[in-house]
Amino acid sequence: MLVGILRYGGLGLLGAAGVYLLKKNPKPRTVWQIDPQVCVACGNCANYCVLEESAVKCTHAFAVCGYCELCSGCFRPDAKELNTGAENQLCPTGAIKRAYVEDPYYEYVIDESLCNGCGKCVKGCNAFGNGSLFLQVRHDRCVNCNECSIAAACPSGAFKRVSAEKPYLLKETHA
Amino acid sequence: MNRLAGAVNTRITVGVVIGTAIIIGVVAVFRLDSTGKKGSGLGDEFKYDVKDLGKIDPELILYEQSSEPIATGLEISRAIAVDGRGNVYIAGDNAVRIIGEGNPSKRIELSAAPGCVTVADDGRIFVGLREHVEVFDVAGKRLASWPSLGDDAVLTSIAVYKDNVFAADAGNRIVLRYDAAGRLVNRIGAGDDTRNIPGFVVPSPYFDLAVARDGLLRVVNPGRHRIEAYTFDGDLEFWWGRYSAGLEGFCGCCNPVSFALLGDGGFVTCEKGLTRVKIYDAEGRFVGVVAGPEQLTGGKWNICEIPSACRLGGFDVVAGVDGRIFVLDTVKNIVRTFTRTRAGK
Numbered sequence: 001m002l003v004g005i006l007r008y009g010g011l012g013l014l015g016a017a018g019v020y021l022l023k024k025n026p027k028p029r030t031v032w033q034i035d036p037q038v039c040v041a042c043g044n045c046a047n048y049c050v051l052e053e054s055a056v057k058c059t060h061a062f063a064v065c066g067y068c069e070l071c072s073g074c075f076r077p078d079a080k081e082l083n084t085g086a087e088n089q090l091c092p093t094g095a096i097k098r099a100y101v102e103d104p105y106y107e108y109v110i111d112e113s114l115c116n117g118c119g120k121c122v123k124g125c126n127a128f129g130n131g132s133l134f135l136q137v138r139h140d141r142c143v144n145c146n147e148c149s150i151a152a153a154c155p156s157g158a159f160k161r162v163s164a165e166k167p168y169l170l171k172e173t174h175a
Numbered sequence: 176m177n178r179l180a181g182a183v184n185t186r187i188t189v190g191v192v193i194g195t196a197i198i199i200g201v202v203a204v205f206r207l208d209s210t211g212k213k214g215s216g217l218g219d220e221f222k223y224d225v226k227d228l229g230k231i232d233p234e235l236i237l238y239e240q241s242s243e244p245i246a247t248g249l250e251i252s253r254a255i256a257v258d259g260r261g262n263v264y265i266a267g268d269n270a271v272r273i274i275g276e277g278n279p280s281k282r283i284e285l286s287a288a289p290g291c292v293t294v295a296d297d298g299r300i301f302v303g304l305r306e307h308v309e310v311f312d313v314a315g316k317r318l319a320s321w322p323s324l325g326d327d328a329v330l331t332s333i334a335v336y337k338d339n340v341f342a343a344d345a346g347n348r349i350v351l352r353y354d355a356a357g358r359l360v361n362r363i364g365a366g367d368d369t370r371n372i373p374g375f376v377v378p379s380p381y382f383d384l385a386v387a388r389d390g391l392l393r394v395v396n397p398g399r400h401r402i403e404a405y406t407f408d409g410d411l412e413f414w415w416g417r418y419s420a421g422l423e424g425f426c427g428c429c430n431p432v433s434f435a436l437l438g439d440g441g442f443v444t445c446e447k448g449l450t451r452v453k454i455y456d457a458e459g460r461f462v463g464v465v466a467g468p469e470q471l472t473g474g475k476w477n478i479c480e481i482p483s484a485c486r487l488g489g490f491d492v493v494a495g496v497d498g499r500i501f502v503l504d505t506v507k508n509i510v511r512t513f514t515r516t517r518a519g520k
Contacts, residue, residue, distance in 0.1 A: 035400040037482055043215030066378020068428035077225050092220040123223040126485040129425030130379050130449035153211025
């Protein structure tokens with residue numbers, strides 16, 4: 001009996017010591033994020049997330065934007081008119097909203113409730129514009145899978161683990 | 176007997192269940208695309224495909240590449256100029272590289288990255304570094320460094336006409352006119368309702384100018400998709416150009432990114448997005464194409480997939496006195512030379 005007590009007591013002490021050491025030196029928490037300088041806006045973010053609605057949304061770097069009347073992220077290249085008509089809009093879900101600022105400048109805002117993270121606007125903005133539209137994992141939605149399904153499907157390796165204290169990789173100025 | 180039959184049934188049932196699970200698992204492993212190789216699975220409405228817009232009728236292509244591309248020898252090439260003897264000047268990295276036919280190339284080291292370069296008739300080289308102008312002689316010796324225009328300035332084009340030097344500042348969206356000594360004479364193009372000047376719309380650092388043989392300054396207003404003509408005192412005289420994804424206009428949010436003047440008073444323009452170099456006559460009427468995406472991007476409709484490549488995609492263009500057109504490919508860091516082989520419409 002004494003041997004048993006010593007055996008199991010020793011194991012318990014070892015376990016407690018391990019827990020103590022872990023809590024004393026916790027690994028920094030990391031989250032998944034898209035590097036906008038690497039992302040090619042392939043569209044996989046829209047469908048590979050384990051969530052029904054992808055945790056990836058388009059984000060707008062206003063400091064980089066040109067506020068163009070003819071926004072290549074908002075309008076199709078061959079748009080007949082610059083209005084909210086679906087035939088002129090680039091976004092298939094109508095997630096990009098346009099507001100007049102002053103001639104000839106307009107502000108473009110993403111409606112995240114409509115955005116599915118397909119990145120079509122990102123392609124348009126990169127090709128013709130300043131690249132102010134880019135995709136980011138939204139951490140109010142992401143469940144932080146240990147193995148992110150989107151990361152596994154990303155063709156350009158744009159998904160990275162970043163510190164949870166700085167969970168976004170934002171474009172801040174025009175390069 | 177019944178117990179034996181029941182045991183056999185149980186084993187069979189368990190075996191079938193396990194076997195089915197294994198089969199389903201194997202099928203799932205082979206069919207499930209966890210690596211994304213089968214694509215996003217999104218419909219056609221989510222695809223960004225403008226290949227059709229980049230197609231050009233071969234009958235409209237009036238030029239052919241007349242020699243092998245010239246490597247700039249720079250990691251980042253930004254601007255190109257040519258002098259009266261056909262020497263090509265390429266600004267990039269922290270230098271200006273001078274390439275002459277049959278002559279070894281020369282290199283002028285700069286204190287910072289250049290944004291634009293031009294060569295005066297007397298051989299002096301004017302270089303726009305980000306926020307100020309520097310002047311060099313033919314041998315590459317620095318003659319002058321003009322005052323800084325401030326942290327917001329981004330000089331993207333420079334032109335010399337007699338005793339006037341014009342610099343396009345994309346950061347402040349203004350054109351500066353200097354005298355030969357580098358003294359600022361006046362600013363051109365600021366929005367002014369009393370003079371019916373709408374002001375320049377410059378969403379990206381592509382803002383080009385040149386002085387035409389009629390003595391008027393031509394300046395691109397990229398956000399308005401047009402080229403405007405100003406007197407040296409800053410009066411807006413006229414303009415031409417319009418938005419269009421079609422060949423006759425300028426595509427995207429802000430184009431043309433650069434232009435040059437031809438010997439007959441016409442214009443050669445360069446666009447980004449749908450990368451194409453086109454010819455317009457002196458009145459701004461479309462004449463034809465020097466090169467389109469097929470010639471400039473190896474058959475792809477655009478030159479970039481990742482943002483860093485897209486940002487480099489604003490090519491520069493210059494015309495030689497012999498009519499050749501030089502296109503600086505800022506992504507591949509080469510200079511393509513085009514010679515006219517066909518008359519236009």
